[in-house]
Amino acid sequence: MPINRNFQQLSENYFFSAINRRASQFAEAHPDQRLIRLSIGDVTQPLCPCVVAALEKAAQEMGKVDTFRGYGPEQGYPFLREAIAGYYKKWNISLETEEIFISDGAKSDLGNILDLFSEGTSVLIPDPVYPVYVDASIMGGKKILFLDASEENSFLPLPPAFHADVIFLCSPNNPTGAVYSKDGLQAWVDYALAEKAVLLFDGAYEAFITDPSLPHSIFEVDGAKKCAIEFCSFSKKAGFTGTRCGYTVIPKELEIDGLSLNHLWLRRQTTKFNGVPYIVQRGAEAVFTPQGEQETTKAIAYYQENARIIRQGLDQLSISYTGGENAPYIWMRCPGRMDSEQYFKFLLEHCTVVGSPGIGFGKNGKYFFRLTAFGDREDVKEAIKRIINCMSL
Ligand code: PLP
DSSP: OOOOGGGGGSOSSOHHHHHHHHHHHHHHHOTTSOOEESOOOSOOSOOOHHHHHHHHHHHHHHTSTTTOOOSOOTTOOHHHHHHHHHHHGGGTOOOOGGGEEEESOHHHHHHHGGGGSOTTOEEEEEESOOHHHHHHHHHTTOEEEEEEOOGGGTTOOOOOSSOOSEEEEESSOTTTOOOOOHHHHHHHHHHHHHHTOEEEEEOTTGGGOOOTTSOSSGGGSTTGGGTEEEEEESHHHHSOTTTOOEEEEOOTTOEETTEEHHHHHHHHHHHHOOOOOHHHHHHHHHHTSHHHHHHHHHHHHHHHHHHHHHHHHHHHTTOOEEESSSSSEEEEEOSTTOOHHHHHHHHHHHHOEEOEEGGGGOGGGTTEEEEESOSOHHHHHHHHHHHHHHHOO
């Protein structure tokens, strides 16, 4: 039976499930100690009121014969694609609606985009990394090349001296919270144009950027429309992790060997994807209204304040870290000589706090640890208090 043997190359146990299991076992064995998770990659603030109102209105429309909608366009309704094109104007980026594809989230598209590239394509992936890029590349039989992200390059590696066909970049980064400057992204665009490579730019955390000098989109960089695809999400921007919506931008100018990747993706999506529910797309559209922008900014500000509290605690302990300013992730060096799994155990047993060991994101994460700002405010304060107390002993 010609099964896809690439699946056998995937690691058997998903690292973070094992970590969560260990934390839950500890909580069960110590019911008197309240476990606080600073490992959550999921949002905790609810959908904002104007999104809920739009979802309700759209649900009512679906219950009336005059306004009911069946199958929608696989690539998304024009109203949402136009709203997204309007959003990009903030950064002086002009997009045609046909360049924007609505999806059920960035994860699906980041994995599925590899359908456009044949087996054996070389895929360059920074380490540490959001594990989906690696697993999806393995499933698709791609040749993975890793690029070291470390303290030496501030976790923002620049292009290597060798060739790669496809490159995954994530900025603001999960797990390191590092964000590329415009010059950094320009170096990648120049590399991709010279190598005839394609950049897969993951902007899932774009909404967390507060520094006005930092780019929100790869298309702020000259030449990017000829070599880059951008993946974005409403998950962290507007609390859609359970509602599901994202979008991918493939410029019409992006051609490889005379083939338009925009056309190939349209062909792929119309065959293999059914589109995002009308109701959800109306909810997503509301995010771009003035009220939606105001309400989602408030929710993001809540997480940003959590991040500030975490950073302040680490500063007090003189622990070095990146992130947490323009990203919801704080990537800290494990104190003492502990590696990330030892530090996980230490925090769990001494502070009843859970974080994510860096090794789960790649070999370069061995001595690092990821804390997230997505928790409840009081939990964040309590967790930092506990960490300060037990590390100051
Ligand atoms: N990209 C990165 C870097 C992420 O961390 C995540 C989710 O955690 C995603 C993409 C997935 O986003 P979505 O919920 O839109 O699938």
